[in-house]
Amino acid sequence: MNVFEHEAIKPELKQAIKQMGFEEPSPIQEKAIPIVLDGNDVVGQAQTGTGKTAAFGIPLLNKITASSDVQAIVLTPTRELAIQVAGELQKLSANMKLTTLPIYGGQSIGHQIKALKRGVQVVIGTPGRIQDHLRRKTLRLDRVETFVLDEADEMLDMGFIDDIESILKQTNKERQTLLFSATMPGPIRKLSRRYMEKPETVSISRSDVTAPSIEQLYFKVLERNKLESLCRVIDRYNPELAIIFSRTKKGVAELTESLQARGYFADGLHGDLTQSQRDAVMKKFRDSSIEFLIATDVAARGIDVDNVTHVINYDIPQDPESYVHRIGRTGRAGKKGQALTLVTPREMKHLRSIEKEIKMQIPTRDIPTIEEVVEKQQDAWKTQITNVIQASEETSIFDDLTEELLKDFDQKDVIQALLKMNYQTENNLSEEGYSFGETGGAKDGTLFH
Numbered sequence: 001m002n003v004f005e006h007e008a009i010k011p012e013l014k015q016a017i018k019q020m021g022f023e024e025p026s027p028i029q030e031k032a033i034p035i036v037l038d039g040n041d042v043v044g045q046a047q048t049g050t051g052k053t054a055a056f057g058i059p060l061l062n063k064i065t066a067s068s069d070v071q072a073i074v075l076t077p078t079r080e081l082a083i084q085v086a087g088e089l090q091k092l093s094a095n096m097k098l099t100t101l102p103i104y105g106g107q108s109i110g111h112q113i114k115a116l117k118r119g120v121q122v123v124i125g126t127p128g129r130i131q132d133h134l135r136r137k138t139l140r141l142d143r144v145e146t147f148v149l150d151e152a153d154e155m156l157d158m159g160f161i162d163d164i165e166s167i168l169k170q171t172n173k174e175r176q177t178l179l180f181s182a183t184m185p186g187p188i189r190k191l192s193r194r195y196m197e198k199p200e201t202v203s204i205s206r207s208d209v210t211a212p213s214i215e216q217l218y219f220k221v222l223e224r225n226k227l228e229s230l231c232r233v234i235d236r237y238n239p240e241l242a243i244i245f246s247r248t249k250k251g252v253a254e255l256t257e258s259l260q261a262r263g264y265f266a267d268g269l270h271g272d273l274t275q276s277q278r279d280a281v282m283k284k285f286r287d288s289s290i291e292f293l294i295a296t297d298v299a300a301r302g303i304d305v306d307n308v309t310h311v312i313n314y315d316i317p318q319d320p321e322s323y324v325h326r327i328g329r330t331g332r333a334g335k336k337g338q339a340l341t342l343v344t345p346r347e348m349k350h351l352r353s354i355e356k357e358i359k360m361q362i363p364t365r366d367i368p369t370i371e372e373v374v375e376k377q378q379d380a381w382k383t384q385i386t387n388v389i390q391a392s393e394e395t396s397i398f399d400d401l402t403e404e405l406l407k408d409f410d411q412k413d414v415i416q417a418l419l420k421m422n423y424q425t426e427n428n429l430s431e432e433g434y435s436f437g438e439t440g441g442a443k444d445g446t447l448f449h
C-alpha cells in the first residue's frame with residue numbers, strides 16, 4: 001500500500017496530496033511517514049530534493065487541532081527555505097482550517113507580531129528571528145506538539161546551534177521531535193541524543209538517491225588551464241541551467257566576469273550582495289535569463305530551483321558534506337542531472353575523501369578536445385551565422401574588406417579563418433599547451449594521470 005493512503009491520514013490531507021500531483025511517495029516519505037504518524041521521534045537523512053518537507057509535513061499537519069496555539073514549529077536555515085517550506089505546508093493544508101506563518105529576519109517584526117496575535121498553528125522560521133520573538137514573548141512554544149529541525153546540518157554550518165538549543169529548551173517537553181538533514185555531522189548527532197526521545201533513524205542511502213538521477217563525473221585539470229578547461233566542459237556538456245561553485249567570493253566575482261566576457265549568460269551570487277541584489281540574481285536564474293549561476297557554498301544555501309541540469313564544481317569542495325549538498329542542487333524532483341567536478345593534482349586527496357564518504361567511485365573523463373567542442377557547437381554557430389546574415393543590411397562597413405579578401409583567397413579559406421578567429425577570441429585559446437594526444441591524455445603534461 002502507498003503510504004499516502006495510510007488510514008491515519010485525514011481525508012482533507014489526502015485530497016491535498018492528490019491536488020499537488022504527488023502520485024507516488026518518495027523513498028524517504030515511504031519510510032518516514034508511518035513512523036512519524038505513530039508519534040515517534042525521527043531522524044531522517046536523505047539528500048536535498050528527495051521530498052523531506054512532505055515527509056514531516058504530512059504527519060505534522062495531521063495532528064493539528066482547532067486550538068489557536070502554536071502547535072508545530074519548523075526551524076530552517078534560511079529565509080528562502082522558510083518561505084519554501086511554508087509554501088509546501090500551505091499547499092498540503094489547503095483543505096484544512098489552519099494558519100501557517102513563515103517568520104524570518106529582514107521582514108518587519110511588527111507585521112509578524114500582528115499575525116502571531118491573530119492565532120497561528122504552524123510556524124516556520126529561521127532560528128535568529130524565532131529567538132527574537134521568544135525574547136519579546138510574542139511567540140510561545142509551550143503547546144508545541146511537533147518540533148522540526150529542517151536541513152539541520154546547514155543550520156549548524158550557519159552557526160545556529162546555540163540558538164537551536166535555546167529554542168528547544170523553551171519548547172513543551174512532551175513534544176515529538178523530528179530532525180531532517182542531508183548529512184549527519186557530529187554536533188547534529190549530539191543534538192539528537194540530547195533533545196530527542198529514542199529517535200528512530202530513517203536514512204536513504206546516497207547511492208539510492210544519487211545513482212539514478214545524478215550522473216557524477218570528474219575532470220583532471222591544471223590550475224593554469226582551469227578556466228579554459230571549464231569553458232570546454234561547458235561547451236561540450238551544454239548545460240541548460242547550471243550552478244558553478246567557486247571556493248571564494250573573489251573567485252565568484254572573477255569567474256563571473258570571465259564567463260560574461262566570453263559571452264556566456266552568467267551572474268554571480270556571494271555573501272556581500274544585499275538581499276535585493278541576491279533576489280534579482282535568483283530571479284534571473286529562475287526564469288532562465290541567465291544560464292549560469294556562479295556561487296560560493298554559503299551563497300548557494302537555500303537555493304532550490306527544480307530544473308538545474310548541471311552542478312559544476314569549478315573548485316572542488318574541501319569537505320565531502322559540501323559535495324553532497326552541492327550536487328543535490330541538480331537531479332531534483334525526479335529529473336536527471338549531471339555533476340561535473342574539476343580536480344587539480346593538489347586536490348586529488350579531496351576527491352578521494354569525497355569518494356570514500358559517498359561510497360562510490362566517481363568516473364573520470366578527459367577534458368573535451370577542441371574537435372569535440374567544435375563538433376558540439378557546430379549547430380549553434382550555424383544558427384548564429386544564419387541569424388547574422390538574415391539581420392544584415394544590404395551594405396556594410398565590411399564591403400570593401402570582403403571584396404579584397406575574396407579577390408586574394410578562396411571563399412572556404414576565408415570562412416575557416418573567421419571561424420577560427422571567432423573561437424579563439426571566444427575562448428582565448430591558443431593550441432599551445434593544449435596538445436592533447438589521441439587518447440585525450442596530454443603530451444606536455446597539460447593533464448596528469
Ligand code: ADP
Pocket residue numbers: 021022023024025026029046047048049050051052053054088306332333
Ligand atoms: P527536500 O526537502 O528533501 O530537499 P522537498 O521537500 O523540497 O525536498 O521536495 C523537492 C520537490 O519535490 C518539491 O518541489 C516537492 O513539491 C516535490 N515532491 C515532494 N514529494 C513528491 C512526491 N511524492 N511526488 C512528486 N513530487 C514531490
Ligand code: MG
Pocket residue numbers: 049052053150151
Ligand atoms: Mg528541504
